Amino acid sequence: MVARVVRAVVVALCVIALSVIPTPARADERVVIPNACTAAHPYDAASSLTDLKSGIETNWGFQLSGKYWTDETYRPLVAVIWRTLDAISCTPYLDTLHAKVGTLELSATSIGGWVAGDYGLTKADAVSLDFPQLLTNYQTDPGHVSRLFVHEMTHAYTRDRSSNPQYWADFTALFAKNGRFGTYGYSASEVFSEVVGYYVARCAANNPYTVSEAAYYNFAKNEVFGGKEFGPALGAPLACGTSTAAPDAYQSANAAVQAAVADREAAAEEIAMNGAAVYGYESLSASGTSDSA
Numbered sequence: 443m444v445a446r447v448v449r450a451v452v453v454a455l456c457v458i459a460l461s462v463i464p465t466p467a468r469a470d471e472r473v474v475i476p477n478a479c480t481a482a483h484p485y486d487a488a489s490s491l492t493d494l495k496s497g498i499e500t501n502w503g504f505q506l507s508g509k510y511w512t513d514e515t516y517r518p519l520v521a522v523i524w525r526t527l528d529a530i531s532c533t534p535y536l537d538t539l540h541a542k543v544g545t546l547e548l549s550a551t552s553i554g555g556w557v558a559g560d561y562g563l564t565k566a567d568a569v570s571l572d573f574p575q576l577l578t579n580y581q582t583d584p585g586h587v588s589r590l591f592v593h594e595m596t597h598a599y600t601r602d603r604s605s606n607p608q609y610w611a612d613f614t615a616l617f618a619k620n621g622r623f624g625t626y627g628y629s630a631s632e633v634f635s636e637v638v639g640y641y642v643a644r645c646a647a648n649n650p651y652t653v654s655e656a657a658y659y660n661f662a663k664n665e666v667f668g669g670k671e672f673g674p675a676l677g678a679p680l681a682c683g684t685s686t687a688a689p690d691a692y693q694s695a696n697a698a699v700q701a702a703v704a705d706r707e708a709a710a711e712e713i714a715m716n717g718a719a720v721y722g723y724e725s726l727s728a729s730g731t732s733d734s735a
């Protein structure tokens with residue numbers, strides 16, 4: 443137990459150190475999804491966050507809660523989530539999701555500890571996203587925001603797995619043969635969320651999709667996304683370079699990171715006081731994600 447607490451605090455301090463290293467102006471610059479669907483609703487940087495919030499609700503069938511959606515500090519995250527939803531909107535994913543869960547609530551919150559997001563744990567039947575933590579992750583890995591968002595949303599997608607529908611039977615057969623995907627998650631549910639999250643967020647750091655993961659790739663392509671791909675063929679170079687710059691957004695985001703450092707210090711103390719057992723260790727790395735139901 444002591445070792446686990448020490449490990450948590452050491453990782454906490456590493457994340458604090460990482461978050462105060464100056465990073466180049468890159469907010470809203472990096473390509474997260476290289477080959478999105480032709481935009482049905484292109485992200486408009488001139489839109490107010492109030493309009494973006496209501497747009498996410500009306501365009502793609504979600505209910506948004508939490509004060510961070512309309513806080514300019516977090517505009518880079520709202521932009522990534524907008525673009526991610528637009529990117530997958532030409533596939534069957536969202537219709538399938540809504541057929542299972544209806545209107546899904548997306549709660550922009552601060553979860554505490556090191557969990558960046560979850561489905562149904564912080565708030566019943568909702569995807570909760572820790573915006574302060576995700577904004578810190580965004581500085582070095584904007585694709586992580588997209589990957590984590592899709593990962594958690596996909597936990598809602600698989601909430602029917604106990605009845606073993608066809609896609610789940612197919613996936614668990616694949617999982618029995620191929621095992622883990624990358625370094626996060628041991629259960630079929632977690633691996634499914636990773637397989638789908640990285641399939642969309644092709645430019646996320648440490649993406650495990652190489653030619654050796656063709657089985658999972660083809661599963662996501664054919665059984666989840668209706669044949670649509672979000673990048674070139676496996677093994678081909680990804681175009682994850684820069685596009686348009688948004689220095690104002692970066693300055694705003696960076697200020698929020700500085701504020702988040704204080705939260706991190708408080709969280710590290712909380713971990714030390716409460717013991718490690720209540721926190722999910724796989725959520726600790728900057729490229730990790732939370733554990734979830």
Ligand SMILES: [Zn+2]
Nearest residue numbers: 635732733734
């Ligand atoms: Zn998960």
